[in-house]
Amino acid sequence: MSLQFVIGGSGAGKSYQLYKQVIESSQKEPNGKFLILVPEQFTLQTQKDLVTMHPRKGIHNIDILSFLRLAYRIFEETGGNDRLVLEDTGKSMIVKKVMMEKRNDLILFGANVKKQGFIEEMKSIISELAQYSIHTEELEKMKDVAKGKPLLNHKLTDIMTIYQAYEEFLRDKYINSEEILDLLCDVIDDSSFVNDCDICLDGFTGFTPSQYKLLSHLMKKAKSVTVTITMDESQIHRNQEEHQLFYLSGKMVEKLTDLAITQRIEIKPPILVASENGGFSYRFHNSRALSALEKNIFRYPYRSFTEEQDDISITVAKDPMAEARHAVIEITKLLREEHYRYKDIAIVSGAMEVYGDIVKRELELAGIPCFVDHKKNILTNPVVEFLRSALDVVTRNFDYEAIFRFLKCGLTDFTLEEIDLFENYVIAFGIRGKYRYEHEWQRMYRTNYEVDLEKVNYVRERILKEFTPLYETLKDKNSSVRECITALYDLLCTYHIEEKIHIFVEKFKAHGEEEDKLRAKEYEQIYRMVLEIFDRMVELLGEDVLPLKEFKDILDTGFREAKVGLIPPSIDQILVGDIERTRLKDIKALFFLGVNDGIVPKANPGGGILSDAERQLFADNEIELSPTKRQTAYLTEFYLYLNLTKPQNKLYLYYSKLDVSGKSIRASYLLGKINKIVPKLKIYDADKKSREDELLGTDQGLSYLISILRDYEGEQPNLWREVYHLYASGQIKGRISLDRVLQGVFYQNYEQGLTKEVARKLYGETLLGSVTRMEKYAACAFAHFLQYGLSLEERQEYKISMPDIGSLFHEALERFSKALKELGISWHELPEDVRISLGERCVKEAVENFGNGILESSKRSAYLATRVERILQRTTKTLTHQLQQGVFEPGSYEQYFSHADRYLNLRGRIDRVDLYEQDGKLYVKVIDYKSGSTSFDLMNLYYGLQLQLGVYLSAAMELMKEQYPNHEIHPAGVFYYNLEDPIVTKSSFVEEEIEKKLAMNGLVNASKVVVPLLDTGFRGEEGELAPSTKSTVIPVETGKDGSFTKRSSIAKEEDLITLMDYIKDLMHRFSEQIMEGKVRHNPYRAKNRNACTYCSFQTVCGFDCKVSGFSYRNLKTLNKEEVWNLIKEEDEFFGKDELDTGATEGN
Structure with missing residues (x-):
């Protein structure tokens, strides 16, 4: 029985030395037993390494296991575990169940039961307690330590309540995965598997209490125990302070040594790898700069490496995407110029949640195979x-x-x-x-x-x-x-x-x-x-x-x-991983992305069930838990040291100026430390790299070629012409063919329209339509084709839209108007109480009849119904006022009309037609209700964008000629009335201000006879108009001399007749063009608006001003006088083939 350490810095060759020694011993002792214990995620790689190194390419008497797999191997032999092992999924389920059952007994945590994040935190605490062999007795000790700290005491009470219920649930049936090693310690003496076995431990940075307990048993049973320790040889006999780089390694040596001494196990002199190799660094024989970095990073004092070098570089980029793009360019250079293989290169980051997908996308774009090392x-x-x-x-x-x-x-x-x-x-x-x-x-x-x-x-x-x-x-x-x-x-x-x-x-x-x-x-x-x-x-x-x-x-x-968990599908590919989890082996170049403050080191997330101060309190009282945040920071430096020293030849460091959300971020302190050790660092700005570098790659180079072809006019630079020929000749192949690229880059929109035969098949021999249809064609012929030719439509939804509200207003008003007629009550004699009660009834009936009960389906919809009633009451009050100001009476509501010519069968409904008869003359007034804020615009009418009022007036005049054949029919005016309930600022004349805001807008017959009929306030002496009068009903105002001001919207009767004739001819021309197959993309643009802004077909029409062949139809801004002159010169307009009405094309 013996214990021996293999000591050396990162890259010294500890693992190589250990594996070589194990292989040699296994060959000399074919009947001997050899066991290599490594962390769980390293087992596969270690097996590969051993097989590769072994002369016979086989390891029949060498086992490579993790602690967990060792436990299962021994349980198979001894039958020591008949309980089910509980993994994270099962733990979370039980923690959730237990907390739900105990929520009324919890002092602090009861309100957090439904929070998924809290369940995960509690599961972590329970796993931590199990890992560090803390049970009820230890928790009581922790509570004693927490006396005088009520919050911590309450936390521990709740943790104990949950933990006890959790353990009770597990009793005799299940076991935590963290407790498996404790159970293994109970049965290992009955096992012969490790008896007289040479045991080696490699790749560990430290051990948990359960692992140390197991190691004490292994030392007694094994022939020898050899452990690799990452540490400078000079530090082996020195006490390591917590802040020092090799503190964990020193602590591991100290604890293992104490275990050996306690059990009287021989401690052999350590193997000092670098010394045995004559100070030679196994990994860094090609790079003096990387060797210097390994010897000095996070050490005090340090020695600077002042020689010229290009093995370590720093690149600053705009954002993570720019980092990844530049890194891929450099990788492509290494592949082509240095003849690296994919497996020689790795990319790591401390923020895989940000960089993982970005890096993968850029590598795929460049045609480079990669494996992103993470559990999905x-x-x-x-x-x-x-x-x-x-x-x-x-x-x-x-x-x-x-x-x-x-x-x-x-x-x-x-x-x-x-x-x-x-x-x-x-x-x-x-x-x-x-x-x-x-x-x-x-x-x-x-x-x-x-x-x-x-x-x-x-x-x-x-x-x-x-x-x-x-x-x-x-x-x-x-x-x-x-x-x-x-x-x-x-x-x-x-x-x-x-x-x-x-x-x-x-x-x-x-x-x-x-x-x-x-x-x-x-x-x-x-x-x-x-x-x-x-x-x-x-x-x-x-x-x-x-x-x-x-x-x-x-x-x-x-x-x-x-x-x-996914295994790389191929050996030769670039590994993309996390700085803590990913195992890097035999790489020549390392790209370290996201070396920014908050990522390296990771920002303190705060929170957790136990705070850092509380953990430190327990540590001070010799109660061991997971590392505190301060200890984690030191541990992070150790992981950084291990990663920075993994590459044999090249280290590329990257940081961003902005994060993914566009916020400014700083470089990590790490870069400053490295710069002090290697002052002659190569520092690059990714934004200033020449575009020639971007040629490297397949689809990537093609994408930049596309941008060059678009950006440059005339002669292309020779370099890019050569690149073009490379793709054209097939010497470089991407996933997208060059032909397809060229089609896209130089695409031009050519529109031939439909043949007359196709148009007739689409529309029939005669167009069936409304004024809205003609206005759609005037706005954009292609939008008209999509809506009325292809019958595309927006999906019908069970909700209230603005058109729905307009329809509801119209129905309620129609019901109100018809009810008045049935009651025989004139608007001029409408009592206020009747108006209010009738309005309430009509809105209720309209709501009940509307949209299959949609207005009762939600609180919002019910509110809309209330709003409709409020606006209807305001509308009926205002309409009553407007009619009482004049002499007209409503003649018809929702008046249907139709008009047919060669190509167009026009149909529609007029909201209201008011009439006044006097001396054999019949005056006609047309009102159209609008639920939005619509204003009459003569220029829009001229361009065909606002035909409604003119068409309605013309239709009403024709209908009245049929109904009153013995009368002279005269147009009095056409108006929009906007259905709304305006809010006015504080005023002593609130009603008057509201009436002004609700005044109709449109076009009025300028006759001195007609205007007073519309608003009696204009009656003056001897047939003249009253001076200095402004109507609250119609858009008319007189000056001091009784003449119309410029703000009045008026037209002579003969001009109104000319206007109606113009509209008829315009719609005839539109319908003729439609039947001829005109479907061109020609959206209008006028001032600060265009036909595309609210068009529902934007996603399907393909209109793009940047593409040749697409352009807006720019409408010239015209004043009233110019419009009237053009309307009177209609012959010139109708001689034109298109509907551009003097418009110009442009982007």
């Missing part, structure tokens, strides 16, 4: 998503989000067409709740397409049938955990999930890409992992009856804890 969470896997969404369907009672999360997980048997059809129907009617699924769906919603109700009900029936067993089991308050898990398993079987996963695996394997191989390995494990979680839950809680929410939370905890 299974929450996003389709199988887990299938189960979690299925649980949500039940717990959330078939609500929309849960149903379609389930249907879209990728593992149901429904086709995409069935899911889309079903989703459209559910969204249109706002279907939620199992009750709705139990009855046949028969209603139709407004759409351009036929709804296949038979197919919709087929999906509904299947969902109901397949979910009913699960629903009934989970909703049964007497169902045990076993029964609930069985119901979930039955659902997996119903959908043949195991077979589907097998198909996925085969597909991934067939693709052959590295990423697909990894995905295949993940999917191969996932179904088994899910069943293990099911089994574990049944084992732990099988006959318990839990509330559904609690059952779901505990199962979800199991899914969150489970991780998929």
Whole structure:
């Protein structure tokens, strides 16, 4: 029995020396037993190393195990453990259950039971207590230490309550993974496995109390124990202070030595690796700079390496993405110029959650194979998503989000067409709740397409049938955990999930890409992992009856804890990993990304159940727990030392100016330390690197070639022309062909339109449409084609939109107006109480009749109904005032009209037509209600963007000519009335201010006879208009001399007639162009607005000003006088082939 240390700094060759010694001894003693113990994550690599080094490429009498695997090996021999080992998933489930049961007994933690993060913290504390062999007795001692500290005392009381309940649950049935070594110590004396065995320990930075306890047993039974220690040889006989680099190593030597002395075991002189090699560094024989860094980093005093060197460099980049991009460029150089292999290079970071995906993406873009070393969470896997969404369907009672999360997980048997059809129907009617699924769906919603109700009900029936067993089991308050898990398993079987996963695996394997191989390995494990979680839950809680929410939370905890471990699918690839977890072996170049403050060292996250000060208090009283944050900081330096000294030839350090959110960040203190040791560091700015460097790579070089081709005009630089020829000749191949790239870079939009035959097949011989359709064409011909030619439409949703509110206002007003007519009450004689009561009734009826009860489906919708009533009351009051100010009476409401010519059959409804008859003359006033803030704009009318009022006036005039053949028909005006209830600032004339804000806007006949008919306030003497008058009804104002001011919106009657004729001709021309097949992308742009801003087809039309062939139709800004002149010169306009009306094209 003996103990010996193999001592040397990082890279000295300790592992090599140890393995060489073991191999030689194993060959000399073929019947001897040799055991190498390494950390769990190092077992595979160590096996590879031993096989590679062994002359016979076999290690028949050498075992490579971790402590845990050693325990299982001995348990197999002795039968020492008949309890189930509890891993993290099971622990979390039990902690969740225990805390829910004990929440009323907890002083501080009861309110945190439902917080997933807190459950994880509590599980960590329990694991830590078990790892450091702390049980009830030790917790009582900790409470004694905490006397006089009420908060800490309460914490410990709660921890003890939870821990005792946890241990009681485990008693005689389960064992923590942290307690396995304690159990091993109880049975190891009955084992012969380690008797007279040469035991070596390699790769450890320290041991837990349980491991030290086991090592004391191993020392007694083994022939020899050899331990590698990372430490400067000069430090071996010195006491190490906590802040010193090799404190942990020194502490390990001290404890192991004490164990040996206590058991009277021989301590052999240490093997000093560097001394035995004549001071020669095994790893750094090619780099004096890296050797100097290893000897001096984190040491005081240190010696600077002042020679010129290019083995260590620092690069500053804009952000993490720029870091990764530059690192990949440098890697590509090493591969091409230095002939490195992929496996010779590694990338590490202290923030893999930030850098992992970024680095992977950049390497893939460059065509470089890589393996990202991390355990993957299974929450996003389709199988887990299938189960979690299925649980949500039940717990959330078939609500929309849960149903379609389930249907879209990728593992149901429904086709995409069935899911889309079903989703459209559910969204249109706002279907939620199992009750709705139990009855046949028969209603139709407004759409351009036929709804296949038979197919919709087929999906509904299947969902109901397949979910009913699960629903009934989970909703049964007497169902045990076993029964609930069985119901979930039955659902997996119903959908043949195991077979589907097998198909996925085969597909991934067939693709052959590295990423697909990894995905295949993940999917191969996932179904088994899910069943293990099911089994574990049944084992732990099988006959318990839990509330559904609690059952779901505990199962979800199991899914969150489970991780998929993946093995690299290939040997020759770049390893991307974490500075603490990843094992680096025989690398020539290391790229260390994210060397920023807050990452290196990691920012103190704060919190935790026990604070740093509380942990220090226990440490001061010789109660050992996990390292405090101060100790962790020193430990981080040790891990940094190990990583910085891993490469044989090159060390590349990177830091960013900005983090991923764009916030400014500082470089890590580490860079300053390295710069002091190696003052002649190469420091680069990634932003200033020449673009020639970016050529290296495949798809990467191609992407930069694309940008060059776009950016440069005329002659291209010779270098880039050479690169182009390399890709064109096929000497460099990327995932995207050069032909496709060129098509994209030099794409031009050529639009030929439709043939007349195709247009007629789309639209028919005659266009059926509204004014809105013509306005859509005027705004953009292609948008018109998408909406009315291809019949594209936005998905119907069960919600209140602005058009819906407008429709509700219109219906309520129509009901109000018709009710007045039925009662025989004139607006001019409408009593206030009748107006109010009638308004309330009409809004109620409109709401009840609107949208299948949508206004009663939520508090927000109910509020909208209240708002509609308030605005309707304001509207009826204002309309009453406006009519009473004039002599007109409403002649018709929602007046239907139609007009047909060669190409267009125009249809529509006029909200209100007011009439006044006098001396054989009939004056016509048209009002259109708007729920938004709409203003009449003559320029928009000229360009065809606002045709409504003109068309309505023309239609009303035609209808009145038919109804009153013996009268002269005269236009009085056309108006928008905005339905709103404005808020005014404090004023003694509130009602008057509101009336002004609600005045109609539009175009008024400028006749001195007509204006007083609209607002009697303009009646003056001897047929003249009253001077200095401003209407609160119409957009008219007179000056001191009784003439119209410039603010008045007026037109002579003959101009109004000309305007109506212009609009008719304009719509005829639009319809003619539509039937000729005009579908060009020609969105208008005027001032600070354009047709694309609120267009619902933006995602499908492909319009892009940066692409040749696309451009806006720029509308010239015109004043009223210019518009009227152009309208009167309509012949010139209609001689043009396009509808640009003087517009110019431009980007």
